[in-house]
Amino acid sequence: MNNFLLPAATLWQRELVRFWRQRSRVLSVVASPLIFWLLMGYGSNDLARYYSGTLVLTVMFSAIFSTISIIEDRREGFLLSMLVSPAPRTSLVLGKILGAATLGWIQGLMLLIFAPLAGVKIGLAEVVPVIAAMFLISFTLTGLGFAIAWKMDSTAAFHGVMMLLLVPMWMVSGALFPMATAHGAVKALMWANPMTYSVSLLNATLHLPNATPGATESLLVTAGFGIALLLLSGMLAAQKSTRSAA
Amino acid sequence: MIAVQNLTHRYGDRVALSNVSFEVKQGEIFGLLGPNGGGKSSLFRILSTMMVPTEGSALIAGNDVARHPARVRRQVGVVFQTQSLDKALTVQENLRAQGHLHGLSGSLLTTRMDNAMQRLGLEDRRNDLVDTLSGGLRRRVEIAKALLHKPQVLLMDEASTGLDPAARRDLTQHIENLRQHEGVTILLTTHILAEADCCDRLVLLHEGRIVAQGTPAELRSRIGGDVVVLESADAESLAAGIRQRFAAPASVRDGEVRVEIANGHRFIAEVVEAFPGAVDSVSLHKPSLEDVFVRETGASIE
8 A cells, every 4th residue: 555655645745846846837827817817807897707717727727737747757857767666657647646636726726816806705615615626626637638648749749739629628618608608519519528517516616607517417527527537547657568658 | 687588679660679689697787889779778668667579578687577567667776868857856855756656665765865875975965956966966866766776777778978077987986886885787778988898798789789799808809909090092992902912801981991900000010111102190099899889880889
């Protein structure tokens, strides 16, 4: 058990220590969603409508930055020594995903300070559900990033995926317009989009409008998706290959 | 300690290793010498369990690298050509994290870390961020890191890349110490001749094949006597003349005539006399590993 938990714990801790030592990077993750939100929100006089989407975007940016670092870290960095250590790959994947998810979570929580602007009051009853939901969402999106990044050789390819997959996923997640008013194929896309359930989960816990799909459904889909991605990442990382792992 | 048998590796259609076999004994410093692209890195990746070979097998301490990578990883310390340290962490934090990956913790890990840092002269830098260390020091941290779990075998890939000559000598000294005091078997890849000369035994790799193996002295003795290099405006006809007149093997490479011959000093006098005006400059040296490589492959290492 020690051989499983210790490597996972040390990777998790490493993410936090790095984050703390490179605090200025927080700005790049938190600032742009915040600016998007203020521009769209004030422009349309509806800050509340875009609030949950902004929280998800922050977490998504953080997950992207963390998982992009996997590609670099593997070629030249600490991940190299992980690959030749006897620690189970699943333990390394768990540590890395939990670590990166924690960073996304912390950065997402920073934006909760702006909740009053969206007219959201976070009382005692909301604090725990909101914090828990944010962590779950961060965990799921980090898992998504990891599963995409692991097989990639270059960060350039990841940028492509980000612009062609992740950002469009976010756009049809209910972050910009609610599912209720969506048309045709886009509406179907929204149903199939796991990020939709992240946004509606936050809308539900923050008592914002457009909390469809419902809270329970959103929670189950987000958690199920997160666990599936964790398992997929573990499987990908444990594969033997005649191509080099680094 | 290491047994490589008929190892072949292909990347698609490209053959990176072709039927490579050799053995490394316990406590040896064993070198893989060859130019970049010669197959060293592929061999290193296979031995360090980062890649499964397409054919053949490699055993380290009795365990097959492809079938039991986890067992092999417990016996092997790996020093990469590229950096595998976290620059945002201190020396000590890097070592601690590495220890955790190997399931070490508590006072055992602390003792191991202290020993490794002492062995490599890193004690006064333990709380420095890796980002602030010189290239030579970082290499030493890499080695300290690779030794924490007391591996029987240390694999080093181009460990002296990017180091200045002083740091390189220092590194060689540390490697020699490890073998002497810890009995670690060391396999290193290099394209630097000075480093290869420090190995007990070597294989010369070229285009994925072993072209020669043996101790540096054995390899050099393949060339009888001295190597004489002559510069000439017309190297081809000078070489032809030498072959005819001295019955000596003269070859032309990069516009120079190379002759491997016993009693090179006497030969020089004779050749200059025999071809007046044809020789622009002359040099003589004892055979180096580079000469051996040139002789076996017609290509140069560096």
